Amino acid sequence: MARRAAIIGVGQTKHGRREDVNYVELIYEAVKAAIADAGISPDDIEAVAQGSMPSPMEGVNANHLYWADAMTAFGKPLLRTATCGSVGMSIAHLATYHITSGMFDMVLAVGAQKMFEGDPQGTMATVADPWFQRWFIAGAPGVFSMQAHQYMYRYNLPEERVREAAARISVNHHNNAMDNPYAHLRFKVTMEDVMKSRIIAYPTRLMDVCPSSDGACAVIFASEEKAKKMGRKVAWVKGMDYAGDEHFFGDSDKVVWEAAIVAAKKAYQQAGITNPRKELDVAEVYNPFTYQELIFYECFGFCDFGKACKLVEDGVVLRGGELPCDPSGGVLCTNPIGATGLLRVAEAALQVTGRAGDRQIAGAKTALAHAMGGACQFNGIMIVGSEL
Secondary structure, rough: OOOOEEEEEEEOOOOOOOOOOOHHHHHHHHHHHHHEEEEEEEEHHHEEEEOOOOOOOOOOHHHHHHHHHHHHHOOOOOEEEHHHHHHHHHHHHHHHHHHOOOOOOEEEEEEEEHHOOOOOOHHHHHHHOOOHHHHHHHHHHHHHHHHHHHHHHOOOOOHHHHHHHHHHHHHHHHHHHHOEEEEEEEOOOOHHHHHHHHEEEEEEEHEOOOOOOOEEEEEEEEHHHHHOOOOOOEEEEEEEEEEEOOOOOOHHHOOHHHHHHHHHHHHHHOOOOOOOHHHEEEEEEEOOEHHHHHHHHOOOOOOOOOOHHHHHHHOOOOOOOOOOOOOOOOOOOOHHHHHHHOOOOOOOOHHHHOOOHHHHOOOOOEOOOOOOOOOOOOOEEEEEEOOO
């Protein structure tokens, strides 16, 4: 990227069942916080990138028009994107490209979802191909449970070992969320709680699954010139990439996952990273299901293929480990889908600027943010750092 971009402000709502606000008020809560965090005026924002899940998820068509006033978008270029679970990362990339292209110097990215007012499971259960896939996928839990089975059998891993590694991820992330005042699920769990929670789609259990959340996130991106004039710490965009599988879903490999591998490799190349486990200080991995996070560790080069369980067993990716993942609690504890990927970017930015509060990883200078989406075929990465 010849022209550099930086994150100068972030804002997010408290997440959960937000019956205290309507959709527009929810958006305003995040946008107001981001503008205050950046120390700018709404008039300084030149364009807006916005996104959420497709309309059936929330029952509102063309919601970028519905949200416009709350996003300070009146009279400004406004572009909507919707790539399902990865939409938050798509928005972050879109805002960055607006900056690096030279079109604008300051862009607001906004993602949100009012999941308690829509039909998340109905949308997920009908998004797949209606002739071959819809009958047996049964929404997101079905998809990712099949992925979990594929992973175990690919490497001939004992089911109990994989179950325990997944449970340790759940315990770690739920404990992390206790330090995040914005998280939806804020309660401690034990290994026994996770291992004995009810089965959703075998082998996935309730405590392996993310919640449905209402919430919003706003992130303000600025050009290098604007960012340097602010005279304070900002998070520099060091590298990013977005990739999608072109295969029919049933023909794609979701263990050695091409889209995840390609997105990570290209983002690393831009950021000058050759050993991610050593050179990243923290990672916000998109983890709606615990089993899937194991696969991402391998696809992102944190360990060799088939070795993710050992990575967890050794504590490498847990709080206090060599490469802590999801100190915010991650998607497993907060999931307003349209905002979820953007939350990963916001949390990564807070980490490298030392402003993550009780969830701060000491000395974090370089962070990875990730999102997965579409009909389980898109992966997007953004790497941010404290230094240009």
